[in-house]
Amino acid sequence: MSILNLNDNDLVTIYCEGNENALEVLLNRHKRKIYSSLLLVVKDKELANDLFQDTFIKVIITLKKGQYNEEGKFLPWVLRIARNLIIDHFRKVKKMPPVPVYKNEEGEEISVFSTIASDDRADDLLNEKAKFKGNLRKAINELPNDQKEVVIMRMYYDLSFKEIADITNVSINTSLGRMRYALMNLKKILTEKKLEVI
Numbered sequence: 001m002s003i004l005n006l007n008d009n010d011l012v013t014i015y016c017e018g019n020e021n022a023l024e025v026l027l028n029r030h031k032r033k034i035y036s037s038l039l040l041v042v043k044d045k046e047l048a049n050d051l052f053q054d055t056f057i058k059v060i061i062t063l064k065k066g067q068y069n070e071e072g073k074f075l076p077w078v079l080r081i082a083r084n085l086i087i088d089h090f091r092k093v094k095k096m097p098p099v100p101v102y103k104n105e106e107g108e109e110i111s112v113f114s115t116i117a118s119d120d121r122a123d124d125l126l127n128e129k130a131k132f133k134g135n136l137r138k139a140i141n142e143l144p145n146d147q148k149e150v151v152i153m154r155m156y157y158d159l160s161f162k163e164i165a166d167i168t169n170v171s172i173n174t175s176l177g178r179m180r181y182a183l184m185n186l187k188k189i190l191t192e193k194k195l196e197v198i
Contacts, residue, residue, distance in 0.1 A: 009074065012074060034055065037166070038086065040159070040167065079169055083169075139186050142185075150164055150168075
């Protein structure tokens with residue numbers, strides 16, 4: 001039987017036994033899905049490429065150490081590694097995605113905030129928005145990781161609950177449940193800490 005016809009589990013086994021070609025087959029078999037799931041969240045090809053490479057470095061290290069024990073679940077395992085690397089990346093840079101941009105009638109890209117005239121009222125509004133965003137971000141950072149992840153993917157990346165479920169490897173109902181608990185917890189955090197929101 002050709003190595004190309006082996007299932008993921010068999011490929012992992014022979015790779016761990018020293019067949020380097022097995023990893024190449026696994027990589028070619030799943031790279032599109034893994035890369036797409038990274039790009040869907042980070043929306044930056046260069047960053048997605050870096051995270052993709054980091055994912056496979058982690059996969060190789062784990063396999064070489066003999067620490068892989070996800071029988072028959074290679075792809076979900078790799079997607080979990082990729083997802084954790086995304087979370088680590090955003091935690092390190094402590095940055096949320098940029099302000100949304102849209103195109104006007106002339107096709108020019110305009111930031112939502114640039115459309116507000118710079119009079120005193122507009123400045124006050126911008127200060128209020130900045131304060132609100134800061135308070136909201138503080139509250140989001142206090143959520144449990146699974147809830148924080150859903151909120152960030154939904155609010156900042158505008159992903160559907162189906163996309164979130166696929167990326168996090170849970171059911172749509174679980175994603176919806178996490179969002180519901182996250183919203184309840186956000187309200188509680190904002191109230192307890194007396195953080196002002198608009």
